[in-house]
Amino acid sequence: MEKPIERLIEFIECEEITGMAICESIISCMNAVGLDPSYCRSQTMDGAGNMAGKHSGCASRFKNQYPLAVYHYCSCHDLNLAISKSCSLKEVQICLDTLKKLGIFFKYSPKRTRRLEKAFDEVNEERTENKIDRKKFKVFSETRWVEKHNTLQTFQDMYKPILLCLEAISLRERNWDSKAVVEANGLLAKLSDPQFIASFQTIRNFFGYMSRLSKKLQGSTLDVLEGYRMVAHVREVISGLRLNNEEYDSVYERMEEMARLADGAMTVPRQCLRQTERSNVPASSAKEYFKRNTYIPYLDSLIQQLDLRFSTLAQQSAQALCLVPSNLSRLNQEVLHAIEASFGPDMPDRSSFPQELNLWKQIWSRQTDPPDTLSGTLLDDRTCRTMFPNVTKVIHLLLLTSVTSSSVERANSSLRFIKSYLRTTMGGEPFNALMLLFIHRDIQVDISKIIDIFVSRNPRRMLLENPTGD
Structure with a gap:
């Protein structure tokens, strides 16, 4: 179980901006790239009516189809408000x-x-x-x-x-x-x-x-x-x-x-x-x-x-806080039931979750330097995923809980570097490819493989490698 990462998939052209139309576009995009929307556990948006509306917004429509995809309001927008x-x-x-x-x-x-x-x-x-x-x-x-x-x-x-x-x-x-x-x-x-x-x-x-x-x-x-x-x-x-x-x-x-x-x-x-x-x-x-x-x-x-x-953020964090080894003393029956109700459908063995928590508390009570963050707990060598499948699954899902949508807006701000006034007609696959290369610079690109693909698609162009004969 790796640490969660955030990646831009693609930009989609929306002819309509209603909550229903945007929701259908998102689901279609996820299906097209091989992502199953039923595995979505968190969605974060700002407070625009067509996105966060309680009844006809994109978030509520998506949650109606996939109930485990909980909507979280962007904390940075919340702070601005x-x-x-x-x-x-x-x-x-x-x-x-x-x-x-x-x-x-x-x-x-x-x-x-x-x-x-x-x-x-x-x-x-x-x-x-x-x-x-x-x-x-x-x-x-x-x-x-x-x-x-x-x-x-x-x-x-x-x-x-x-x-x-x-x-x-x-x-x-x-x-x-x-x-x-x-x-x-x-x-x-x-x-x-x-x-x-x-x-x-x-x-x-x-x-x-x-x-x-x-x-x-x-x-x-x-x-x-x-x-x-x-x-x-x-x-x-x-x-x-x-x-x-x-x-x-x-x-x-x-x-x-x-x-x-x-x-x-x-x-x-x-x-x-x-x-x-x-x-x-x-x-x-x-x-x-x-x-x-x-x-x-x-x-x-x-x-x-x-x-x-920020009261809602505090309620979400209360569940996470009690599972972190340094704060296990705060774990009680009320929090236990809240965690089980929220993450029960995703637990590998829900019936043994109470017993697993008792073992989880016992093993960390003997340690002198327990981790105090979610990511630190998940990546700690002492966290055995075979011994604690339910706990590690819950922590992993808590790490997926979005805090802000600012990174998405930064990707939108990058549009001006690619889609300039000299390239206003560019769209589709070339546009998305250039945007992904510009934003995700940490992804290694195999230049030789790209050349091989170009050669296989355009064999006649390679005949003009040296047209002057020099």
Whole structure:
């Protein structure tokens, strides 16, 4: 029983994109390449309606025909949704919308971009060290939250030049048009506002935790247990920050530093007790106000979203966790019944599974260095597949449980390297062959065998090996 691997089979042209049509195309493709769909045990997709719909989606239709193919939502997409929903706080939404408008302000105007480059030079002339490299401020990505974290970091580095550029435009330097002046005035007021600064530094701080997790969840070799451990670890660290005053102190210091760059200070906005739409949080200082009004509400929302969206992953991992030798002490009757109900149809000898588990616990209780991962357990020399056929089968199936669909999307992103505008008509077998060679570079290709096949198919062409006679 080898370690599971992930391979792209082929790209299929879909004339229809309904859940039924996509499901039929997948089944036809699997049958064509000799894969029996009844052996499928896991399917992972994003949340598109035609793919993950509960009744007519591709995943549900496939599961109706093959009940053992359990659908798992992509963990990386789940994390993106958790971050997105946690940004529903009004102050945070205004901050992100302002940054989006700022990106659009510079994107479609070379004249504004050149003025921003001049602002970089003006700032660097005043500094003897820590000079700022010229960068372009990009528009926020709507779906890739890792890119948003990079955009936030870029904005932090460019904050002073951006302020100088907007100030110059708002003062009608070089006869700017009225539209640019009005937009620059509005953006300058927003970027200098203490509430914007507090929201920006808050989300930038927590996006730093999420960006690393998002990159890790995009790995193709990730198993469900490792994925849960990473999510649980990040969630535990973030939860601990709620009572960690040192973390907020460092965030507030960055707020004050940013406010000084805008020639201002962190002040409490005017409060009105009769207006319910205004944030009227009682506080004795600006530091306490922004902690209660922005920092803590956003932190609580993020923790809530992580708990809500990764509860299913935790349930799947609970089964895996209890079979790993280092955690066998957590195995109880409830977990035993859950494992047997989920994986019973695939067990070689289901009737002896309880007895086999007792032997499994006994043999590892004598070891001083039991493995603590699914793959480590399966590849350990002390794991006898003849002695424990049911346990090794369950662990193997747990390794097949998909955590992310990002590797599939990376394959889609590779299309632009093969199907360029010079090859727009290429399709069918040549296209799929080139894509497989481009993506699976670890597969060894026998060049001599390819030449032999070409010769056998085109014997007449080989007669022109040396047409000049030299």
